[in-house]
Amino acid sequence: MVAMRKARHPDPDEISLIDVLGALNDPIRVGLVRVLADGREHGWGELRAPVAKSTLSHHLRVLRDAGITRTRQEGTRCFVELRGNDLDARFPGLLDAVLGAADRDDVGGHVGVANEPPAG
Template identity: 50%
Template sequence: MPRIYQHPSPEEVSLAQVLFALSDPTRLEMVRILARRDAVNSLDLAPDMPKSTVTHHTGTLRKAGITTTRAEGRNCWISLRRELLDAKFPGLLDTVLRQESGA
């Protein structure tokens, strides 16, 4: 049976949760990677990190409403919910993505 991931509805996505999720440098780098690609295998977001840590970070992004996760076989494909974020918080994602890594 395929894994089913729960995603918050647009109404459930809050600015506080999004900002919390983006406050971690690892998750912020994951979002930068996702912004450049359509979908990324979860383990490719942080190949040098333990799988359990990647799962924690990708779960935090998903629960905040920043990403969607789709299971395909043994892989989890992650995509940025760009349209939702731009509609709910205009300019936020662009501002975050413009910031230099490690700044």
């Protein structure tokens, strides 16, 4: 049996503004944050974006490494959720500002969840 590597998540006090802003410099990643802002945990297989699965995996890893999301593995399935409380505690108002601007400008609106219309 092959052991699965456990994902590393930065502690809340390790989350840096530069890493968060860097992770949010891509419309796919902003779209993923918009989807995850519903407060629910989503399986990776539910997420829909106009990129290859390997590229989607890369985007999810960038968000996780920056401290924006938390990934949980259950068997062979992976689940992801937004670390909204950690981000709000570290950078009050930042997430709301990003989500508001993304909504106004429809950044990442082409990202969604299976069986649901994309954001926007």
